[in-house]
Amino acid sequence: MTRAFAQHLGVLRAVLRRMFASKLGGFLNILVIGIALSLPAGMYLLLQNAQGLVAQFSGTPQISLFLEMSVKAEDVERLRDQLARHPAIAGVEFVPRAQALEQLKQSTGLSDLIGGLQQNPLPDAFIVHPKPGDAQALDTLRGELAKLPKVGEAQLDSAWAYKLEALLKFGRIGVLILASLLSLALIAITFNTIRLQILTQRDEIEVAKLIGATNSFIRRPFLYFGAAQGLLGGIVAWLIAAASLLLLNTQLDALSQLYASQFVLRPLSFGDSLSLLLFSVYLGWLGAWLSVARHLSQIEPR
Amino acid sequence: MISFNQVIKRYPSGYEALKGVTFDIAEGELVFLSGHSGAGKSTLLKLIAAIERPNSGSVLVNGQNVGALKGGALPYLRRNLGIIFQDHKLLFDRSVFDNVLLPLQICGFDHRESGKRVRAALDKVGLLKREKANPIALSGGEQQRLCIARAIVNRPSILLADEPTGNLDADYAREIMAIFNAFHQVGATLLISTHDESVLQDSGVRRLVLKEGVLQ
Numbered sequence: 176m177t178r179a180f181a182q183h184l185g186v187l188r189a190v191l192r193r194m195f196a197s198k199l200g201g202f203l204n205i206l207v208i209g210i211a212l213s214l215p216a217g218m219y220l221l222l223q224n225a226q227g228l229v230a231q232f233s234g235t236p237q238i239s240l241f242l243e244m245s246v247k248a249e250d251v252e253r254l255r256d257q258l259a260r261h262p263a264i265a266g267v268e269f270v271p272r273a274q275a276l277e278q279l280k281q282s283t284g285l286s287d288l289i290g291g292l293q294q295n296p297l298p299d300a301f302i303v304h305p306k307p308g309d310a311q312a313l314d315t316l317r318g319e320l321a322k323l324p325k326v327g328e329a330q331l332d333s334a335w336a337y338k339l340e341a342l343l344k345f346g347r348i349g350v351l352i353l354a355s356l357l358s359l360a361l362i363a364i365t366f367n368t369i370r371l372q373i374l375t376q377r378d379e380i381e382v383a384k385l386i387g388a389t390n391s392f393i394r395r396p397f398l399y400f401g402a403a404q405g406l407l408g409g410i411v412a413w414l415i416a417a418a419s420l421l422l423l424n425t426q427l428d429a430l431s432q433l434y435a436s437q438f439v440l441r442p443l444s445f446g447d448s449l450s451l452l453l454f455s456v457y458l459g460w461l462g463a464w465l466s467v468a469r470h471l472s473q474i475e476p477r
Numbered sequence: 478m479i480s481f482n483q484v485i486k487r488y489p490s491g492y493e494a495l496k497g498v499t500f501d502i503a504e505g506e507l508v509f510l511s512g513h514s515g516a517g518k519s520t521l522l523k524l525i526a527a528i529e530r531p532n533s534g535s536v537l538v539n540g541q542n543v544g545a546l547k548g549g550a551l552p553y554l555r556r557n558l559g560i561i562f563q564d565h566k567l568l569f570d571r572s573v574f575d576n577v578l579l580p581l582q583i584c585g586f587d588h589r590e591s592g593k594r595v596r597a598a599l600d601k602v603g604l605l606k607r608e609k610a611n612p613i614a615l616s617g618g619e620q621q622r623l624c625i626a627r628a629i630v631n632r633p634s635i636l637l638a639d640e641p642t643g644n645l646d647a648d649y650a651r652e653i654m655a656i657f658n659a660f661h662q663v664g665a666t667l668l669i670s671t672h673d674e675s676v677l678q679d680s681g682v683r684r685l686v687l688k689e690g691v692l693q
Contacts, residue, residue, distance in 0.1 A: 182585050382566050385528070386627070387556035388583045389549075476528055 183395075190399045204368055205404060208361050209411025212455055215354035216416045216443070222346050223447075224440045229339050236337070238317050240301040241328045250325045251299065257323070258303060263316050268302040275300060298327060310337035358458055361408070365401045365462025366469075372397065373470045381476045390471070397467045398460055405459020409452040417442060478504040478635065478666045479525060484534035486520050494520040496690040497534065502668060504634075507661045510670040511677055512687035518670040519563065521687070522637050525668070526558055527551055538635070556584055559628030559665075561638035565620050567612040573599070573623055574608040580631045598630040602656055618649035625656055636660060638669040647675055 194201045240258075242251070251269065258267045270278075275297045280286040305316055313331055321329035373380065383393055424439050431438045443451065479502040486495040494517045502508050510518050523529040524536050527543045536543045538554065546554060568576055577598055581591035599605045602622035607615065612623055621641060628636060638657070642650035650673060661667055671677065677684065686693040 179585070181587060182582075185582075185588070378566075379568055379570070382568060383579065383583060384552075385526070385555065385560065385562075385566065386580045386583060386631075387552045387554075387558075389552045392552075392583055 186395050187399050187403070190396050190403055193396075194400065194403060201404070204364060205407045205411055207364060208404065208408025208455065208459075209415060211357040211360050211364075212408060212412035212451070213415035213419075215350050215357060216412050216451055217419055218346070218350045218353065219447075220416055220420065220440070220443055222343055222350060223443075225339070225343055225346075227441065228438075229343070236305065236313055237332050238303040238305060238313070238320060239330045239332060240303060240320055240323075240326050241330070242299045242301070243325050243327045244298055246299060246325050254301065254323065254325065258301060258320075263306055263308070263312070264303055265306045266304040268304075270300045270302060272297045272299045310341065313337070358454075361405070361455070361458045362462040362465070365404060365459050366466040368404065369397050369401055369463045369466035370470055372400065373466070373474070377474055380471070380474050384474070385476045393471060394464075394467050398463045401459040401461075401463025401466075402456050403459070405455040405457070405462075406452060408459065409455030412455065413443070413448055413451060478502055478506070478539065479668065480535075480537040481521075481524075482535045482537075484524065484531045484536060486517075486524060486529060487532045494690055495524075495531075498687075498690070498692050499534075500685055500692060502666060504666055505661075505664050507657070507667045507682055508669070509677060509682055509684045510668060510687065511672055511684055513672060516687040517690045518672075518687055519639055522560075522639050522668070522670060525635075525637060526555060526560055552583075556580075556631060557633050557635060559631065559633040559636040561621075561624050561628050561636070561641050563639040563643060565624045567620060567623060567627075569611060569613045571611075572608065573604060573610050573612055573615070576612060576623060577626045577630050580627060584631060594630055595626075598626040601629065601659070602626045603652075618645050618652070621645065621649070621653060622656070625653070629660060634665060636665050636667045638667070640670055640672070642671060642673045650675060 240254075242254070255267060255269060258264055272295050276289065276295050279297070280289050303320065305313055308316075317329045317331045320326060380393055420440050420442055427439060481498050481500050484495055484498045485493070487493045498517075498521065510521065512518055520529060524531055525538055525543065527546055531544045534544075539557065541554065543554060568579070574595055577595045578591060581594060586594070596605060596608070599608055602625050604615075604619060604622055604626060607619065612620060615623060625638075625641070628638075636657070641653055641657075645653070657667055657669060
């Protein structure tokens with residue numbers, strides 16, 4: 176066990192030595208991989224942040240039903256029953272107009288102004304919690320509720336959040352396409368790097384086969400090289416994303432001060448960072464594996 | 478140990494290198510394989526290491542039918558063979574030491590043990606002082622000895638040598654034969670192909686003579 180481990184470690188050391196010996200060429204490869212991966216990673220990062228923003232502002236969607244000023248207590252009871260029995264509604268809450276005014280006073284700090292009013296301008300209202308559904312279903316429900324008798328107006332809160340959400344879905348597909356294409360590019364880069372390595376080490380491979388090397392022994396350094404190159408590329412991508420974020424955040428800070436809000440872009444989470452690195456390691460390994468499978472069998476000692 | 482039975486080897490070009498060769502080599506035997514160049518000596522050695530496969534007949538090494546071995550079993554056959562190639566097949570991108578280390582790395586020896594073995598092998602062929610040199614800086618005779626060190630470092634039970642004294646002057650050739658004799662003393666089986674008369678004069682050694690693909 177330890178012996179096998181030491182052997183693998185030895186291969187890894189040799190691979191890293193070779194990588195650092197190639198200096199510029201190896202560095203450029205890693206940079207190209209890093210840049211290729213940093214694009215989808217950065218876009219993903221921005222989307223994640225937008226997603227956070229949506230979640231922060233929308234919460235669960237609700238529909239506010241503002242009743243006509245003329246409603247009587249029995250109308251309210253009837254409406255409450257009707258709403259409670261509706262299949263698309265999870266719960267209702269009644270907000271009497273007096274309570275609404277009180278809340279307004281407290282939350283806006285306009286108590287002086289409101290105190291000066293002759294009468295309460297606010298209607299009674301229901302807050303309807305719909306069962307989970309997509310934006311369209313919610314909109315249909317809103318239209319239906321608006322037509323109920325004694326209902327003045329039905330407002331779907333967080334409609335904009337739904338629109339943004341739809342936009343984000345669009346963006347996510349974009350990221351997915353970009354990530355797939357650039358992953359292919361990464362595999363291709365590794366494939367070619369390993370191909371060149373196999374060609375330059377033809378003699379070594381031939382001799383190794385002649386003195387009893389198994390195919391996995393011969394394959395191993397190339398696979399490790401691909402994986403190590405992928406890992407370093409992934410680290411470069413992470414650094415690019417992190418540095419861009421830092422730049423954006425300094426600018427965003429000035430902006431959010433103007434709007435008296437506090438909004439900063441959050442960096443990639445630990446889990447996402449780990450996924451990025453594992454994914455780039457895997458792609459490097461895969462590219463190397465394909466290359467080795469394609470080229471190694473062509474080298475047979477004579 | 479090595480046994481050929483009616484072995485025929487025909488190359489794709491149609492050239493027949495071996496035309497029904499039959500012989501046996503016992504364990505611990507030292508045998509010379511002689512004949513003019515083109516007589517099929519190299520082909521015969523390649524068949525033992527399964528670098529080439531026979532078209533008909535059987536090649537047995539250690540009781541294994543080498544001609545029918547699957548690709549995955551080849552490495553384990555070859556680890557049991559020490560092969561000294563006519564063209565040396567040394568690697569010039571690494572030191573003398575690392576060239577000899579390669580077979581041990583392939584078999585997965587641990588670091589300390591393999592270091593000792595490499596130095597012991599280099600000592601046997603008299604190259605211990607050159608361990609850090611690049612093989613390209615060695616003379617022809619030294620390169621040949623390095624090739625021997627690499628072949629014996631793994632302590633194989635069978636040693637195959639293809640024209641080991643080919644381009645060397647008589648003194649070097651004698652030195653190399655002395656190394657082979659020492660290896661023979663400790664019980665290894667050796668098959669040495671040569672057309673070097675000075676080597677063949679060594680009396681008392683069994684000779685297989687090939688002529689145009691047929692054993693004489």
